[in-house]
Amino acid sequence: MSASTLARGVAVGDPSVLFRGAVSVQPGPPGPDGRPLWWAPWRVPYEEAELHLPEGGVGRAAMPSGVRISLRSDSRWLRCRYQADPAPVLNGPQERPRLDVRVDGRLLRTVRLRADGGDQEFEVPLGGQRRDRLVELWLPTYNQFRLRLLEVETRWQPDERRRPRWVHYGSSISQGRGAASPSTAWHALVAESAGWDLTSLALGAACHMQPMTARLMRDLPAEVLTACVGINSQALGSLGPETFTAAVIGFVRTVRERHPVTPLMMMSTIYAPDRESVAGPSGLTIEDCRARTARAVELLRAAGDLHVHYLDGLKIFGPSDAELMLEPLSIERLHPGPAGHHLFAERFLDHLGMVPSLIARVSA
Structure with a gap:
């Protein structure tokens, strides 16, 4: 999948190849080219979320705790466009909207997200040399998150590791x-x-x-x-x-x-x-x-x-x-x-x- 294809809006036939730890992935409304404008990971089947939480609190299931966007690439940078919603007001210290970028199992950078529901973007350098890397974006635990675009300078492959x-x-x-x-x-x-x-x-x-x-x-x-x-x-x-x-x-x-x-x-x-x-x-x-x-x-x-x-x-x-x-x-x-x-x-x-x-x- 090339960077130009991704720039048209995460054109992945099966979005589960990107999202690890999600139970379901919701497509957003179609854009001008007919592809979803965004993808949102859920931790219940999103179509029946209210059956799981009929008394309210459905939004918690759309908070991607433990969910990762995971891929392999030799790109020297990664660009992510996203939407994140504000966290609920909690008793005690408030949760801050953060996303972790891990490369080959090591924490490279913690990104402070803007959680106002609108389009936002960040870019992360992955290394000065072109080499194959496992890149994981650990998504925020208390903010709903929608992936709008994921772009790298070269081709990428899904994370195909088989683990327990x-x-x-x-x-x-x-x-x-x-x-x-x-x-x-x-x-x-x-x-x-x-x-x-x-x-x-x-x-x-x-x-x-x-x-x-x-x-x-x-x-x-x-x-x-x-x-x-x-x-x-x-x-x-x-x-x-x-x-x-x-x-x-x-x-x-x-x-x-x-x-x-x-x-x-x-x-x-x-x-x-x-x-x-x-x-x-x-x-x-x-x-x-x-x-x-x-x-x-x-x-x-x-x-x-x-x-x-x-x-x-x-x-x-x-x-x-x-x-x-x-x-x-x-x-x-x-x-x-x-x-x-x-x-x-x-x-x-x-x-x-x-x-x-x-x-x-x-x-x-």
């Missing part, structure tokens, strides 16, 4: 809230270190173990499955003492319909100092949610599912790590800050490495 596919589900903690930039969120660091192909289903304020999310996780190809559950259900009261354990079991059993032996790690939420022993709207504390997640996994294993595992969130980010949280003491503390994401990734990898069946499956 990792699908992760979670809340804003897993969406990347508090990371310094998209590729330094904990899930991105884990994927890069482990050599995994990440698809993130994490949606801030929308991790309630919904049946539609379980169906989506069931239907996605994966060699590794993980989920971090509890914080949204407790804070918003979507699940109570009589339903939380059953919801975990039902979620896992739905996923198992097409992933009967895929390693599946169910992780309870990390340390939440202002909610540990405080009951939410439905009567559950975070301590309760951890105990019920562990109980659900225990019951599933007793019923014969030896490929599901429990990970205590306090082992990943506990009370002694509170100083690494994003929010100051005056605001409810829920999310790791930039340094906390690095610590989270390191410990998460260590604990996954303790699961022999997971290592055997991924290495096969």
Whole structure:
């Protein structure tokens, strides 16, 4: 695909050759030449987004957390025209619209995007010499993003690496809230270190173990499955003492319909100092949610599912790590800050490495 062809508007028959980690890619309205004016990555099937989030918050699924534009080229520069929408106003420090440019696995530059919904453009030098490079643009975690044009000086090829596919589900903690930039969120660091192909289903304020999310996780190809559950259900009261354990079991059993032996790690939420022993709207504390997640996994294993595992969130980010949280003491503390994401990734990898069946499956 030549630069001149791309200049007419990302004329790719199958846009998935560019977007890695997207569940679907929405074409924009046709331009004068009949081709879409833009392409927007989604983390649910965009045609049925409201079925996944019928009570609102659909925009979170259009925020490309963990999504990469990935290609190979010997170009000495890359030019990107895009549209990005403003991030929602959040409790605590606000998220900034950033995009990471990585070359051959190394962070080359973090680009501060303009998120006003209009056409914007940036250009990045990739190196003074012409040589084959893997170029990845890690898209913003809290801004909807539409690719208008991607231009290089020479021809490019899609990223055809075959790596173990990792699908992760979670809340804003897993969406990347508090990371310094998209590729330094904990899930991105884990994927890069482990050599995994990440698809993130994490949606801030929308991790309630919904049946539609379980169906989506069931239907996605994966060699590794993980989920971090509890914080949204407790804070918003979507699940109570009589339903939380059953919801975990039902979620896992739905996923198992097409992933009967895929390693599946169910992780309870990390340390939440202002909610540990405080009951939410439905009567559950975070301590309760951890105990019920562990109980659900225990019951599933007793019923014969030896490929599901429990990970205590306090082992990943506990009370002694509170100083690494994003929010100051005056605001409810829920999310790791930039340094906390690095610590989270390191410990998460260590604990996954303790699961022999997971290592055997991924290495096969």
